[in-house]
Amino acid sequence: MFPQILYGLPIPKLVLNHSSVNIGTTPIQNSSGIAFPIIENKTTPVAAFFSNGYEVEIEAAINQWITEKKYLEPNATLISISTFTAVPVHHLSYYFNAVLKVKYADWRNTLRIHFAKNQIDSGFSKMITLEAISLESGFATQSTFIKSFKNAFGCTPSEYLKTKSY
Numbered sequence: 190m191f192p193q194i195l196y197g198l199p200i201p202k203l204v205l206n207h208s209s210v211n212i213g214t215t216p217i218q219n220s221s222g223i224a225f226p227i228i229e230n231k232t233t234p235v236a237a238f239f240s241n242g243y244e245v246e247i248e249a250a251i252n253q254w255i256t257e258k259k260y261l262e263p264n265a266t267l268i269s270i271s272t273f274t275a276v277p278v279h280h281l282s283y284y285f286n287a288v289l290k291v292k293y294a295d296w297r298n299t300l301r302i303h304f305a306k307n308q309i310d311s312g313f314s315k316m317i318t319l320e321a322i323s324l325e326s327g328f329a330t331q332s333t334f335i336k337s338f339k340n341a342f343g344c345t346p347s348e349y350l351k352t353k354s355y
Contacts, residue, residue: 239280239288247284250274260300261327263310275313298337305338309350319346 222298239247254273267285271278285293305326310312314322323334323346338346 224350239284244284244288247274247276248278250276255300258304260297261304261325263327263329265297265327297327298333299341301328301334302337302341305334305346306342306349309346309353314353319350322346 194322225292251270251274254260254270259269259273264267267281268276270276270281274281276284282293285296286289286332289296308322309319310324317325321333323331326334328334329339338349342349344352
């Protein structure tokens with residue numbers, strides 16, 4: 190009922206009516222220019238708890254985290270992003286859930302899957318196994334890697350690899 194208290198947000202930013210507030214910032218992108226995740230609608234009253242300037246600061250900090258490929262670390266949690274960016278964990282949680290409308294783990298796994306796909310596309314899979322690529326991509330288990338890959342691309346990594354002709 191009072192998310193400004195739960196998330197430690199300033200009370201003056203509270204929007205009491207249900208009208209949309211257009212945030213108008215660009216989505217988080219990785220170094221190859223792919224936006225993660227695709228944001229369909231960032232015009233929600235709940236997103237108004239962050240000022241435009243603060244939201245831009247969070248996005249810049251997360252972009253730096255992406256640039257340094259911290260998402261490949263097995264312990265890439267909200268706490269590790271918070272430590273790296275100096276943004277409180279509850280603000281990051283709110284940012285992913287309310288502003289981007291995605292669970293953090295799904296967002297992180299999307300980054301990891303695109304990294305793994307790029308490794309396969311570059312022919313790196315000829316030198317090491319798919320299991321090694323999954324570990325290098327930050328996945329703790331191969332089953333999570335296969336499930337995430339299949340959700341993203343509609344096929345397993347080994348099926349995708351078979352479509353590649355080097």
